[in-house]
Amino acid sequence: MRKVVVTGGSGKAGRAVVRDLLEVGYEVLNADTVEPEESLCQCIRTDLTDLGETFEVLQGAEGVVHLAAIPAPGRYPEGETFRNNTISTYNVFSAATSLGAGRIVWASSETTLGLPFDREKPAYAPIDEDHPLYPESSYALSKTISEEMARQFSRTTATTFAGLRFSNITEPPGDYERFLTFQNDPRLRKWNLWGYVDARDVAQACRLGLEADLDGAEVFIVAAADTVMERESRDLMAEVYPEVPLREVGGRQTLLSIEKARRELGYSPEHSWREIG
Secondary structure, rough: OOEEEEEEOOHHHHHHHHHHHHHHHHHHHHHHEEOOOOOEEEEEEEOOOOOHHHHOOOOOOOOOEEOOOOOOOOOOOOHHHHHHHHHHHHHHHHHHHHOOEEEEEEEHHHHOOOOOOOOOOOOOEOOOOOOOOOOOOOHHHHHHHHHHHHHHHHHHHHHHHEEEEEOOOOOOOHHHHHHHHHOOOOHHHHHHOOEEEEEHHHHHHHHHHOOOOOHHHHHEEOOOOOOOOOOOOHHHHHOOOOOOOEEOOOOOOOOOOOHHHHHHOOOOOOOHHHHHO
């Protein structure tokens, strides 16, 4: 596999993914609604909610990294977020499988797991891929439905899908400097069990999703190895979620389990917010 189309390649995660793939020798095309701040590869401005445009931009792609979406709840009306994300993902899956792309890596989300954990508390921690899905917004619902779409497209086309449930994607130094403001009150970042992931590790996970020996449609939690907090993870859970069963966890270890990604993708996060200290 040499030619890869990255949808949403102009965004925070997309820029890191494009750069990483180029560095290891892939031919990359960026399909986005906006031009990137830095031109790393060809960019075709594409409306992925238009099936015809999606077919055109994915012509010849051997692999697809689908990151384009309204990236979080609360930025658009709920119905528009759901419409945009669901239709664009359907179009990408439909066009890529019809055109013979062998591998589709795509951005699911940690929000499928129940964030911000107000209505439903975590069933246990660290959370893994067996945790119940509790979408609490149209954004999370669009990702939950897209996971089922991936399973059904894989079933009918034998295409391999890797859905990456990214934690809160961050870039140094600005995003990491804000972590210092959370330290006095753990409830400020309880909404995702104090998780995050560096954009450079997002890029690593996407590349591994293209290259790993996988079959069918799999999902993986992708997070940093640690939390955003100086306090130990066991202490955070005892204060904020004392009723939640806590499995084995040590030090400041992430409470969004990345063991499946480590085991099946070879994912090993290389970056921590503590690098800025």
